[in-house]
Amino acid sequence: MFVQTIRLWNGYRMAAAAIGVVVGLGSAVLGFAQDGYGTLSGQIFVDGPVPAPAKLDVNKDTAICSADGNVIFDQSLLVGSNNELQGAFVMLQLKSREEIKVHPDLKAAPTDEVVLDNDKCVFVPATLAVRTGQSVKLKNSDAAGHNCHVTGLNNTMNVNLPLNSETNVKFDKNERVPVIVKCDIHPWMVAYMLIRDDPYFAVTDADGKFSIEKIPAGKWTFQFWHSRSGWMKDLQQDGKGIASKRGEVEFEIESGETLDLGKLMIEAKALAEKK
DSSP: OHHHHHHHHHHHHHHHHHHHHHHHHHHHHHHHHHHOEEEEEEEEEEESOOOOOOBOOOOSSHHHHTGGGOOOBOOSOEEOTTOBEESOEEEEOOOTTOOOOOOGGGSSOOSSOEEEEEETTEEESSEEEEETTOOEEEEEOSSSOEEEEEEOSSOEEEEEEOTTEEEEEOOOSOOSSOEEEEOSSSTTOEEEEEEESSSOEEEOOTTSEEEEEEEESEEEEEEEEETTTEEOTTOEETTEEOOOTTOEEEEEEOTTOEEEEEEEEEEGGGGSSOO
16 A cells, blocks of 8 residues: 555656646747747728828028929828828837847847938928937938927937038937927928837838838737827727727737738828827
8 A cells, every 4th residue: 555655646746747847848938939029010091082281381491492393292191192101100119117128130229320301491201210329310402501400208409400411410318209300490391200219110101011020029019100190099900990099009929920910091080180
């Protein structure tokens, strides 16, 4: 009887050890998945008729700004021929002091230079995004003076740009939302810039497309923002609203995979007026 008890006890120990191995392997596999990286992509369209951009009142330096019949239109709502929405910001939401395991390739600020030009008395591009520590060239291609006045919660800068000049700047503090850039000399000139510590953000291009690569695998909340709507709470996928009032949507990123959101829509009326 005593021998049988010992045998039973040894059997329990062996079974427990086997379960521990399985659990350990499962944790290792889970850890490997969490250590992987994936991509988020999509395309945003405007649902409904979009009014033609308004002609702006150009009342300063008209010899330069309106040269050769140049007409300046409102840049706050730019859409393609098929209503593709340009200039929408997509960004991973990180809570205060929350850290993320950034892919090794993306830890350092990009070495490529971002350019914000003053060209024919408009900002080109009207929307842009940069990493903290990344070089930004502020350029003036006009034969008239401009300035770039950046007003953010954490970054404030006002740079004078004499005619046909340029200068390089860097921003060192994170912004949770895009900041406004103005030319105080020509008040119709407005652009929006997102400044982020992390690399997980994008701006939709002329085709309404965006792609954010090398995101750590797992469930993450992303936010959508446009200068006309602020947070894009009216964003839809397959005819259903997917965003909260702060433009928040949760997606699961899988290791080695691209999560293509396909065609996202926002109604034209949600972008009808400037915020």
